Amino acid sequence: MTGNHQTLALLLFSAFVAVTLGITTWVSRNRHGSAEEFYAGGRLFSPMENGFAIAGDYMSAASFLGISGLIALFGYDGLLYSVGFLVAWLVVLFLVAELVRNCGRFTLADVVAARMRERPVRIAAGTSSVTVSVLYLVAQMVGAGSLVALLLGGTGGAVQAWTVVGVGGLMVVYVSLGGMRATTWIQIVKAVLLMGGAITLTVLVLVRFHGDFDELLRTAAQRSGHGAHFLAPGLKYGGDWTARLDFMSLGLALVLGTAGLPHILSRFYTVPTARAARRSVIWSIGLIGSFYLMTIVLGFGAAAIVGSDAVRGSNAAGNTAVPLLALDLGGGPDSTGGTVLFAVVAAVAFATILAVVAGITLASSASVAHDLYASLRRPHAKQRSEVAVARVAAVGIGVVAIALGLLARDLNVAFLVGLAFAVAASANLPVLLYSLFWRGFTTRGAVWSVYGGLGPALFLVILSPVVSGSPTALFPGVDFQVFPLENPGLVSIPLGFLAGWLGTVTSHEPPDEARYAETEVRALTGAGAV
Amino acid sequence: MEKHDGREVAQTRAGDRGVLGDPWYDALASGWGELDGTGAPAPAVPPQTTPPERSAAAIYLEVQRSAAFQEVRSRYRRFVVPAAAVFFAWYLAYIVAATTAPGLMDRPVAGAVNVAMLAGLGQFLSTFLLTWLYARHARLRRDRAALELRWDTQEMTRVLGGGRR
Numbered sequence: 001m002t003g004n005h006q007t008l009a010l011l012l013f014s015a016f017v018a019v020t021l022g023i024t025t026w027v028s029r030n031r032h033g034s035a036e037e038f039y040a041g042g043r044l045f046s047p048m049e050n051g052f053a054i055a056g057d058y059m060s061a062a063s064f065l066g067i068s069g070l071i072a073l074f075g076y077d078g079l080l081y082s083v084g085f086l087v088a089w090l091v092v093l094f095l096v097a098e099l100v101r102n103c104g105r106f107t108l109a110d111v112v113a114a115r116m117r118e119r120p121v122r123i124a125a126g127t128s129s130v131t132v133s134v135l136y137l138v139a140q141m142v143g144a145g146s147l148v149a150l151l152l153g154g155t156g157g158a159v160q161a162w163t164v165v166g167v168g169g170l171m172v173v174y175v176s177l178g179g180m181r182a183t184t185w186i187q188i189v190k191a192v193l194l195m196g197g198a199i200t201l202t203v204l205v206l207v208r209f210h211g212d213f214d215e216l217l218r219t220a221a222q223r224s225g226h227g228a229h230f231l232a233p234g235l236k237y238g239g240d241w242t243a244r245l246d247f248m249s250l251g252l253a254l255v256l257g258t259a260g261l262p263h264i265l266s267r268f269y270t271v272p273t274a275r276a277a278r279r280s281v282i283w284s285i286g287l288i289g290s291f292y293l294m295t296i297v298l299g300f301g302a303a304a305i306v307g308s309d310a311v312r313g314s315n316a317a318g319n320t321a322v323p324l325l326a327l328d329l330g331g332g333p334d335s336t337g338g339t340v341l342f343a344v345v346a347a348v349a350f351a352t353i354l355a356v357v358a359g360i361t362l363a364s365s366a367s368v369a370h371d372l373y374a375s376l377r378r379p380h381a382k383q384r385s386e387v388a389v390a391r392v393a394a395v396g397i398g399v400v401a402i403a404l405g406l407l408a409r410d411l412n413v414a415f416l417v418g419l420a421f422a423v424a425a426s427a428n429l430p431v432l433l434y435s436l437f438w439r440g441f442t443t444r445g446a447v448w449s450v451y452g453g454l455g456p457a458l459f460l461v462i463l464s465p466v467v468s469g470s471p472t473a474l475f476p477g478v479d480f481q482v483f484p485l486e487n488p489g490l491v492s493i494p495l496g497f498l499a500g501w502l503g504t505v506t507s508h509e510p511p512d513e514a515r516y517a518e519t520e521v522r523a524l525t526g527a528g529a530v
Numbered sequence: 531m532e533k534h535d536g537r538e539v540a541q542t543r544a545g546d547r548g549v550l551g552d553p554w555y556d557a558l559a560s561g562w563g564e565l566d567g568t569g570a571p572a573p574a575v576p577p578q579t580t581p582p583e584r585s586a587a588a589i590y591l592e593v594q595r596s597a598a599f600q601e602v603r604s605r606y607r608r609f610v611v612p613a614a615a616v617f618f619a620w621y622l623a624y625i626v627a628a629t630t631a632p633g634l635m636d637r638p639v640a641g642a643v644n645v646a647m648l649a650g651l652g653q654f655l656s657t658f659l660l661t662w663l664y665a666r667h668a669r670l671r672r673d674r675a676a677l678e679l680r681w682d683t684q685e686m687t688r689v690l691g692g693g694r695r
Contacts, residue, residue: 076646083653087621090660094610217642232636232646233628244629251625285661514587517594524602525676527683
């Protein structure tokens with residue numbers, strides 16, 4: 001990669017940063033720092049705007065670069081990811097979006113606390129939300145570091161470290177100055193850029209093959225070196241039963257985790273009504289679905305045009321498949337077209353990471369201020385300080401994420417994302433679904449279901465081959481590995497549901513019929529919604 | 531949480547009106563037009579003279595037991611439960627087949643396209659189809675009734691003097 005790419009890519013990065021900082025200043029002028037404004041952007045976004053913002057929050061660089069890279073290397077097995085990421089939205093649409101919009105104000109804990117004893121459930125749900133957010137955040141930071149290092153040609157640790165620090169600093173600025181309004185606009189800009197980039201590349205790939213998808217598949221299969229096996233499952237996850245169960249575990253976590261991600265849930269509060277929340281999810285399903293369809297074309301296109309070996313040679317995990325494809329589609333490394341296209345793809349990937357990171361930071365600072373601080377502070381502390389606490393929390397989370405991002409620099413990004421989804425599915429989804437749909441659910445059940453999902457999920461990871469007992473582990477020198485799977489979802493998600501049920505049936509206090517009636521009526525009609 | 535009733539109506543309208551360029555916008559389905567002006571909807575539950583000591587809890591219990599609410603809830607559940615069961619079973623079947631039955635999945639269908647490719651695209655299509663069906667069902671079968679219940683409930687709780695909802 002020559003100096004031209006780097007200069008142009010850096011220029012585009014800077015332009016994006018300047019534009020987003022401009023947005024942040026512009027939207028936060030004349031705003032009074034109310035909680036409504038900071039956490040929910042005034043709740044006046046339209047469904048289309050929010051749909052783009054949800055898509056922007058969800059389509060991380062891991063999907064743009066990671067999934068198409070996996071497809072370029074392993075063919076069909078990469079496609080399994082995109083299916084899970086998309087189907088998950090049906091859970092959100094059917095069971096979560098509208099009801100959460102109607103019942104809550106800012107966070108997941110609001111929905112649960114509406115019918116339970118407030119303090120214990122807020123602390124539980126707040127803790128699990130922050131845990132999920134920090135895991136997801138670290139994944140994105142690590143991704144940002146390695147991506148920028150890769151694209152800018154610097155492979156040294158210094159570039160990576162400074163990228164993590166820079167991304168962390170920028171996200172703190174966006175969030176603490178601009179709140180939800182600025183974050184939403186950044187997501188929208190990023191979603192448009194990402195879709196634009198993906199559409200351009202997809203069209204170029206299809207033009208190269210004269211619109212013949214069959215020809216594209218055959219060329220990809222042939223150049224991958226795997227023949228027809230490239231187009232069928234099994235290259236990556238077809239090994240022994242441990243690998244297969246691990247994949248099922250990941251598949252379950254992907255499809256159930258989305259509905260428990262705090263930064264996705266908080267997006268539903270930025271629109272005025274449940275109908276608007278529904279329509280924003282429909283928009284985002286359209287955007288996300290077409291985006292993942294395009295990553296399939298890009299992945300197979302990279303295998304067919306660049307070749308799997310060249311992709312693997314550039315980055316073993318396949319993360320550079322799309323930039324390499326762009327270089328080739330634009331006319332090769334020495335042409336202007338190739339340089340421009342490569343720089344654009346790099347800038348889009350960077351914008352993607354920056355926007356996702358800001359969204360997660362905002363959601364977790366809301367959990368800290370609105371749930372944890374509000375429950376744990378001294379009872380007579382001043383009320384008006386919640387937004388101030390949230391701003392401080394954003395800075396604190398930024399520092400934690402930068403530190404962890406530097407420590408976890410060598411961890412696999414896809415694994416961290418899968419882990420965040422598994423924890424979200426185990427700790428957040430059971431309590432949310434029980435609260436919305438189970439008449440007999442009690443406070444003890446709620447608390448048990450959060451900790452009963454969160455604890456096992458984290459514990460199983462510590463006992464897994466990711467942490468010890470394998471050459472690629474976090475601590476390769478020691479071996480306390482007991483649990484064979486890398487993703488804990490297959491065990492911890494059922495445990496979360498089981499713990500909620502157990503806590504409820506062993507509860508001494510009866511469920512509060514009247515408050516369930518209130519939750520149910522509000523959830524389905526929108527009466528009294530904020 | 532307190533005095534938001536009036537503001538919220540205004541906000542809701544502003545939000546729904548502000549999206550005329552939105553192709554998903556369905557102008558008539560929500561019944562907003564009927565509410566313009568006075569803001570007093572036709573009550574589905576008659577606003578009988580409310581005894582002042584009635585609490586918000588009693589109102590919500592009463593609404594929950596009303597036939598109108600039961601109807602909305604059962605319409606919602608009758609769609610969502612089977613639809614969720616279908617897509618979840620179909621997704622699990624897909625994942626299990628992809629990991630345990632490679633022989634079935636790489637059977638060729640047409641050209642380079644095999645069963646696995648069709649099943650993957652089928653997942654995308656079924657997701658889009660279910661999304662469309664859900665939106666349609668909610669718009670035609672649920673929205674209007676839910677909105678009426680919303681105003682009736684808020685009307686009843688407002689009598690309490692803007693206290694707890």
